[in-house]
Amino acid sequence: MKGVIVLCLKELVQKNYGEDKWLDALRISSIEKEPAILPISDVDDALVLKVVDSLLKVLGISMTQLGDAFGDYWVNVYSQRMYSIYYKESDNAKDFLMKMDDVHYTMTKKMKDAHPPRFDYEWKDDKTMIMHYKSRRGLIDIMVGLVKAVGKYYNEPLKVEKLGGDKVSIVFP
Ligand code: HEM
Structure with missing residues (x-):
């Protein structure tokens, strides 16, 4: 999965739930050192899904709730920084x-x-x-x-x- 999605997920967790929650999720996913991720980097799908699973535990929320939180953050915050043109092209x-x-x-x-x-x-x-x-x-x-x-x-x-x-x-x- 492209790094841009992972970077958005990380920012959402850090800003809306707290810096420590992201680190907790990495820890219980057995990731000792977070790799450097660029928007165009490719991050192993299995690893991303593992972190998503850990986040559900750490944040105590359901996949539906995480999906809603991620969707709102991607559309209304994160993607507006570099992809706002796509939104403006549609009414x-x-x-x-x-x-x-x-x-x-x-x-x-x-x-x-x-x-x-x-x-x-x-x-x-x-x-x-x-x-x-x-x-x-x-x-x-x-x-x-x-x-x-x-x-x-x-x-x-x-x-x-x-x-x-x-x-x-x-x-x-
Ligand atoms: C301008 C807005 C958007 C841009 C620029 C964008 C771009 C991207 C990019 C670059 C990826 C990663 C693809 C990869 O790793 O190969 C992705 C993933 C994804 N996008 Fe979008 N996206 C946008 C809006 C949306 C919307 C509105 C939906 C739903 C209708 C959507 C559904 C998804 C899903 C579900 C994934 C996760 C990867 C997967 O399920 O395979 N995206 N998007």
């Missing part, structure tokens, strides 16, 4: 989400070892979309949190619901 949550497959594919195309998630879009009626999540990482709760946060960014009351491990139902207002 509403629907247009932004419809671009996400292309954005993930295009922006990681030139990054070595990137395996971005891909998305398919299925419309049930003119307000209800099923967003299919295709990734071997199984981070559907992060996906749900990110979609909710996009609704918050565009000030739209989206109804977001997880449908198993690989799809999310989104009802637009």
